[in-house]
Amino acid sequence: MAEVVFPFPFPENLELILPEIILAVMGMVVLLMSVFLSVSRQNIVAGVSIATVIAVGASVLYVSGSDASTTFYGYFVLDPFAVYAKLLIAIATVFAMMLSLNYVKDEANVGEYYTIMLFASLGMMLMVSATNFVTMYLGLELMALSVYVLVGYQRDVLRSTEAALKYFILGALSSCMLLYGLTFLYGSTGSFIFTEMGDIISNSGEDQRLAVLTGMLFVLAGLSFKVSVAPFHMWTPDAYEGAPTPITAFMSVAPKVAGLVVFMRILVDVFPGLQAEYTTILMFLAVLSMAVGNIAAIAQRNIKRMLAYSTIGHIGFILLGLIAGSNDGYAGILIYMTIYLFMTMGVFAIIIMMRRDEIQGELLDDFAGLSRVRPGYALAMGLLMFSMAGIPFLGGFWAKYAVFIAVIEADHIILATLGVLFSAIGAFYYIRIVKYMYFDEERVSFNFAKSAPLQVIVVLTTLVIVAIGIYPEPVMAMCRLALAGLV
Amino acid sequence: MLESAFFWLFGGLAVAASLGVILSRNTMHSVMWLILCFFNAAGLFFLLDAEFLGIILILIYVGAVMVLFMFVVMMLEVNEAVKREGWLQYLPVGGMIAVILFIELVAASTSGLFGSEQMAMAAHMGADVNNTVEIGKELYTRYLLGFEIAAIILLVALIGAIVLTLRERKDAKYQNISKQVHVRKEDRLRKVSM
């Protein structure tokens, strides 16, 4: 037998992947810890998990100082763009874990819960660092599989199981679409690496156009599912409602960040030659998402379902940034995601706090009269809602401002007009909650969960939203800086 | 020529089997159709000189995964799928979409590089090319990262499956060793003044 010759030497610059290694290793450590710790001491597991993610955030910053930016033969990249996205993911994960502290205390298998959350964020971090479809797809599946499990974590709650099953089946369908699209792209280019594919596609002739376009469409459809773009959004309300609330918070932020980052990378690297075509597709998706998200939210009585539609609407606004296709547009997306992260986490913290003994404060009616019982939380909720609606001068205003300006500068005036119109419709259901809190009589007695982590999140997120609202420049500058890796 | 004939045979059977999977009412039959489909896919791999992949497909999918499927189906005792009601109302639109989509996809997959005139049969490798080694070389170097991620995906699948399904029976008697060790006299003994 011939001597085995390896085509590649041992990969260099492995330190770049340190955050992911920490996540993977600690995921397993946490799993084992939970086995050895007695039931009453499972909160140690939560503490270790949170500390792990914080350490991961720190290590991302640490390795971002490295001279090199790629490892694993260029299959893994850590550019400023990925660094920023990873930080957002880490923050979202920490928040979601803090939200979970009280929530899953009474559930069985606490250790596995945090393990799977760690693996989910591992999947997302790999996604945002992917430079090729193999890493991207595997990261995506790791994230998706973890989230399926988390959604169905309350296995004795019917709607949780149902939500998980629906999400799983439709997720499988979306993965199929993604893979099907990939076969077209691979067949046309013979490569899985984003930039190589991009070069080939840009230089390819008319005869390949049909196959490439079909492949692109299916890939975009598969990704759209993950970020809840209409018409691939149908799972969102059911999954949001059924999932444990901290997981709802988690999945409404972190996978969206990861998915949008991949979206941006693919559009910029793989399909620069098809900008006209994908812009048209995105326009359709954006308008549909804005319409569905903002209109359907009005009919909801359950706040988690309402927020699911709100997410769809927000994603519609974010797609405007992709449509603009300019640096301002991409920066707008990052700004939007950053602000959206804090708004969403704050809102969910308040929702979780309203969980009473058996009932969960999930219905809009439960907020009636909140201002008289808990003026502080009502104020925070009010500010967050106004911010979501995009009222100046709160964070949400600048988020919308950034993408609208970008899309106007790209000469899509009609889109911007539609965006403003839909955000006006959206303002209705956000501000309705304020109306419930401030103008309606209390209907059910409140029994707020007293939890320091939740209070910290509420105060912190509200302050961040107000601070960004008053002085947005630092965040905007940061986002512009983060784009250095992309374009 | 012979290769061509086998290609059409395997390909045709794979498509037919796939149709069988989705069309048969009986779940058991569907699984059987799926096994047939996998066999034919393996045959296609063999035609491409990818005997390792072909064997793996049979061993793992047919040998392990499908057998598991069968067990599950048998345990769940769903023999007849529930009669689909009202499917007629979806037929016109659905059928139209299906037909048009099919035509479009055929158009896409016969265009450009995919056209049969451009898809010449790949040259056969010599007998000394060991395709297990070649796969290993790629998998453990270039695709090392993907390989590791795949491992973690499997781990998550494992944990997830256990977390979602494992139940400790309420009526079973377990020893709680930690509790036994930590027990104190006061917990068990009570002085009763007589």
Place this chain on the structure above:
Amino acid sequence: MVLEATEMTLNTTELLAIPLLPLLGALTAGLFGWFLKERLSHIITSGSVILAAILSVHVFLQVLDGAEFYGNFWTWIASGDLVVQIGMMIDPLTTIMMMTVTVVSACVHIYTIGYMHGDPGYARFFSYISAFTFSMLVLVMGNSFFTLFFGWEAVGLFSYLLIGFWFKRDSANKAAMKAFIVNRVGDFGFAIGILAVWYYFGTVDYREVFAQVQGLVASGSTMSFLGWEMDTITFICLALFVGAMGKSGQVPLHVWLPDSMEGPTPISALIHAATMVTAGVFMVARLSPMFEYSEVALAAVVIVGAITAFMCATIGLVQNDIKRVIAYSTCSQLGYMFVACGVSAYSAGIFHLMTHAYFKALLFLAAGSVIHAVMSNQDIRKMGQLRKYMPITYITMLLAGLALAGIPPFAGYYSKDLIIEATYARGMGWTSEIAYYALMSGVFMTAFYTFRMFFLTFHNSDRVPAATKSHLHESPWVITLPLVILAVGAVVAGYWGYHYMNMADEVIVDGYFRNSIFVMDAHNSIAMLEMLEEDHTQSHFWLEYGAFVLAVLGILTATLMYFKETKVPAAIAKTFRPIHTFLYNKWYWDELYDFLFVRPIQKLGQFFWQTGDLRLIDKGMIHGGIIGTVKNGAAMLKNIQSGMVYHYAYAMVIGVFGLLTYLMLNA
């Protein structure tokens, strides 16, 4: 005109501390007032403002030595073409304002401790006045139209909140709303002016704008506004001046200022006499490099100022509410300042602004002290002989009155005289001539109404109702101390400013203001005045002493009529009943506005509400049109969201199908 960068710069931390300290105090008292209680609330807010005052004086001294500062601290937002930076411009003009604002504010803070004691909104009040101080400092210290606008709107907001401070009082709410709405009219012009600046200069930074003014004027740029063709610079200046008219209570936007007296007296002193209302004057002086290039705008400033100075003085003659008399006097004095700016004697205007701040704040605070003593009665017909009970208030008010009347050597004499003489010397044709006579007659009336009010309060016969009598006493030291401090200012500020600070040097650059005010040589009225006085071929008696003589005459008249109880006032009122009624009803401005705007707008509002809103929108559109569609759409989407997995998958497939078909057809 570019201000040269100077070698000596100021400590930025100190500069930042000056506005931020009051803000900090305001936030602390505002957010934690319920916890801090009265004592800690006023210690924190007053302490921070006093500290800010000390720092301002320190900065003032450094600037006197030639230090200046210009720079940006933050980029607030940078998005595309729009870059908004936050920075400061510290020069002699700024520092004199800073010092005036912080010192008067500190006095008012201390005074408030006594005045508002026991009020349920004690901490809130302190929070507001500290926040107001912050806003005013931002207004004067900023280096761009953006900060100017921010401060402008913020002081308006706090003025509104403070006028309506006793929100349970209907009249206070109405006055607050009136102030806000009238100011909105002004601010509309102001905003247009700023937008025009941004449009034509592409920046809102003072220095960059000033540097381009000459180029714009030289280019002969004109624009059409409502079909009226005019120079761009004239348009900008006029629009900005509309804002100044609103904020500084100039005719015809003066109607809110007297009503604002519904607010607590410390507010009248701080906001509606010493600081906020002078923002308009400050703005014109700050923007002198722009106004100087527009003869039309300058003439408009002179005319508006002169009319206000005269008209409000006449109204002041017959008012019976002690605070209203002073309020009309404030309007009138602001008119003097605008005339000064209009005749390009900006330095005189700012000089008068400073002296006026001291003696007018003092007048208000003393009036407040009186009101406090007579149990919230403001009608001077129910006072008299109060000097026996409140000697300190009496003396300080006398000093303030003399300063206001313009009797040497008190503060008002120097600044007011200078304005009048400069107006005479400027020679703008009929505008400055009318202004001169308006101001001269104003001097007589000022002296008269000041001492009418003074005598009716402290001398004359004792008309205090018996029930109040037992309550009469001198106010506590926290009230009298600020009076004494301000009295010192009212006495010496004029002499000090004129002789030591050299505020009225005929060559501005050599005087106190250095480069911070720009005057064209052809407009330099103070230099013209100097030349006129050196011309010994004709007598200058009337020019130099006319105002003084008129002031003395005014005081003498007041003495004759009001020092002792006489029948003269009633007889005069009877003889000239139409005039008296006309003046007493404030020239019927309120009635005019009521007829012209308020009622038609109310009717229009009624129409929009009943027909437009209720019938058309609520009934027609909400329950049928737009909202109905949205709600139907929402319901429809809710139906689509059936909960069935295959429906969801179907939606996805349809989505892909539609897009693919679209792509295929277009490829």
